[in-house]
Amino acid sequence: MSSRRDIAKAKRRRNRKSGEPVRQRLKPADRESMIVAGAVRFFAEVGFEGQTRELARRLGITQPLLYRYFPSKSALIERVYSEFFVTRLDPHSEAELGDRRLPLRERLTRFYLAYAQRTLTYEWVRIYMFSGLKGVGLNPRYQALLRRRVFTPVVTEIRAELGLPAPEAVKLTEAEFEHVYALHAGIFYLGVRKWIYGMDLPEDFETAVANRVAAFLDGVPNVIRELVRAAPAGD
Amino acid sequence: MSSRRDIAKAKRRRNRKSGEPVRQRLKPADRESMIVAGAVRFFAEVGFEGQTRELARRLGITQPLLYRYFPSKSALIERVYSEFFVTRLDPHSEAELGDRRLPLRERLTRFYLAYAQRTLTYEWVRIYMFSGLKGVGLNPRYQALLRRRVFTPVVTEIRAELGLPAPEAVKLTEAEFEHVYALHAGIFYLGVRKWIYGMDLPEDFETAVANRVAAFLDGVPNVIRELVRAAPAGD
DNA sequence: CGTGCTACTAATCAAAAGATAAGTAAGCTT
DNA sequence: AAGCTTACTTATCTTTTGATTAGTAGCACG
Numbered sequence: 001m002s003s004r005r006d007i008a009k010a011k012r013r014r015n016r017k018s019g020e021p022v023r024q025r026l027k028p029a030d031r032e033s034m035i036v037a038g039a040v041r042f043f044a045e046v047g048f049e050g051q052t053r054e055l056a057r058r059l060g061i062t063q064p065l066l067y068r069y070f071p072s073k074s075a076l077i078e079r080v081y082s083e084f085f086v087t088r089l090d091p092h093s094e095a096e097l098g099d100r101r102l103p104l105r106e107r108l109t110r111f112y113l114a115y116a117q118r119t120l121t122y123e124w125v126r127i128y129m130f131s132g133l134k135g136v137g138l139n140p141r142y143q144a145l146l147r148r149r150v151f152t153p154v155v156t157e158i159r160a161e162l163g164l165p166a167p168e169a170v171k172l173t174e175a176e177f178e179h180v181y182a183l184h185a186g187i188f189y190l191g192v193r194k195w196i197y198g199m200d201l202p203e204d205f206e207t208a209v210a211n212r213v214a215a216f217l218d219g220v221p222n223v224i225r226e227l228v229r230a231a232p233a234g235d
Numbered sequence: 236m237s238s239r240r241d242i243a244k245a246k247r248r249r250n251r252k253s254g255e256p257v258r259q260r261l262k263p264a265d266r267e268s269m270i271v272a273g274a275v276r277f278f279a280e281v282g283f284e285g286q287t288r289e290l291a292r293r294l295g296i297t298q299p300l301l302y303r304y305f306p307s308k309s310a311l312i313e314r315v316y317s318e319f320f321v322t323r324l325d326p327h328s329e330a331e332l333g334d335r336r337l338p339l340r341e342r343l344t345r346f347y348l349a350y351a352q353r354t355l356t357y358e359w360v361r362i363y364m365f366s367g368l369k370g371v372g373l374n375p376r377y378q379a380l381l382r383r384r385v386f387t388p389v390v391t392e393i394r395a396e397l398g399l400p401a402p403e404a405v406k407l408t409e410a411e412f413e414h415v416y417a418l419h420a421g422i423f424y425l426g427v428r429k430w431i432y433g434m435d436l437p438e439d440f441e442t443a444v445a446n447r448v449a450a451f452l453d454g455v456p457n458v459i460r461e462l463v464r465a466a467p468a469g470d
Numbered sequence: 471c472g473t474g475c476t477a478c479t480a481a482t483c484a485a486a487a488g489a490t491a492a493g494t495a496a497g498c499t500t
Numbered sequence: 501a502a503g504c505t506t507a508c509t510t511a512t513c514t515t516t517t518g519a520t521t522a523g524t525a526g527c528a529c530g
Binding site for chain 1: 282284361364365367368369370374375378393394396397399400405408409410411412413414415416417418420421423424427428431432433434437438443446447450451452453454455456457458459460462463464
């Protein structure tokens with residue numbers, strides 16, 4: 001009947017002759033996770049205004065297929081968000097923070113190293129920032145989680161290290177939290193520089209994290225004193 | 236001729252009867268700066284995918300009028316960017332950084348206070364982040380400027396403070412720069428938390444900056460020791 | 471006070487982009 | 501090997517959105 005259909009059919013035959021199978025048929029679960037993974041990468045790159053047609057093109061599928069798996073674009077975006085809130089914090093790392101057999105310096109370094117590895121990725125940093133700018137409530141929620149599970153133990157451990165009263169005796173102050181926030185920012189910003197500003201970092205994450213923890217504990221002048229003493233003179 | 240025109244005319248008459256003047260006629264220069272200011276605010280809020288119609292609505296003008304002042308949306312965006320690169324650094328503040336009659340602590344605090352005041356605004360922080368995510372080359376350029384005009388003096392002054400060799404004798408190391416970067420991040424992140432994550436800050440910018448400089452110089456444990464000693468016990 | 475310049479608006483276009491409907495074919499089942 | 505289910509595609513609708521065109525009216529100047 002419709003000549004349009006005939007044309008399409010002919011085109012498909014041509015394609016098949018000249019290349020790989022035109023249509024690949026996956027199990028729904030596989031296709032869905034493929035779409036979600038692609039969407040995470042895609043939206044991390046271009047932001048949530050990225051177009052469904054372009055996403056489909058990158059996935060090698062047609063755009064309407066997205067709508068078989070997600071009722072709307074915003075549903076897909078929701079899914080991408082939820083993918084990120086699957087606890088990005090690792091209970092094992094957190095437990096180690098409070099293990100007083102190790103020096104605090106080492107505990108902090110190890111914790112933030114693991115944290116950096118899990119969190120300072122292209123996808124995570126960018127989607128986190130996009131979501132903040134868009135004003136979804138995600139960031140304050142994540143910050144609250146962070147405060148409870150990371151900042152509170154850190155402040156508590158610093159108190160213990162200094163022989164100061166425990167939180168039960170003298171309540172933790174916001175000022176103390178703020179200092180941990182500054183450490184956190186210094187580390188997180190490595191990811192921002194790399195994945196958002198698109199800059200090269202002079203150090204690998206590992207060195208950078210260790211140096212920041214040292215500066216946090218000792219103050220930058222003390223750290224630099226050592227550092228410059230060790231440097232070859234004249235170069 | 237055209238009855239559509241007649242209808243429009245009638246409508247306008249109605250409006251005029253019931254309210255303020257329908258059309259306000261500004262001098263081109265005034266209108267232009269009004270548009271730019273509105274665009275800065277608008278794009279800072281919703282991002283550069285924000286629509287020209289919505290921008291016009293907020294400005295109280297019609298959408299085509301934008302096109303009398305800017306040939307395209309991207310030209311307007313360019314203008315918004317350029318508005319921001321009008322040196323956000325203040326030569327006077329920078330000069331003070333190197334004034335060795337004042338203690339380093341005070342110089343750093345004063346500098347970053349002024350910096351925070353100029354830079355940690357809703358518009359600046361958000362547009363800066365949007366531009367980074369979009370991948371315009373603006374951020375690395377700004378970072379380079381910052382390095383030249385701020386980080387280098389800071390590192391140099393720390394060297395001097397510690398009686399260490401000047402940059403001419405022993406070249407400044409990337410590790411030293413990184414520490415200043417961490418301070419910078421700690422302060423900039425105040426703006427990110429407030430204007431991007433939409434969170435309340437427990438401290439005003441002034442207190443926060445001073446505390447971060449103190450931690451930078453002395454290390455957090457020393458700062459906290461003082462802090463908790465001063466706190467009323469049991470509260 | 472009327473006339474001309476031009477700042478501004480109304481109407482409209484064309485392309486882009488989310489969403490849907492109709493039809494096709496991969497591959498499991500018997 | 502035929503048939504059936506359903507994963508997938510083609511074609512298309514509708515709304516949104518950047519941009520243009522034709523016309524309107526504020527106001528400076530005579």
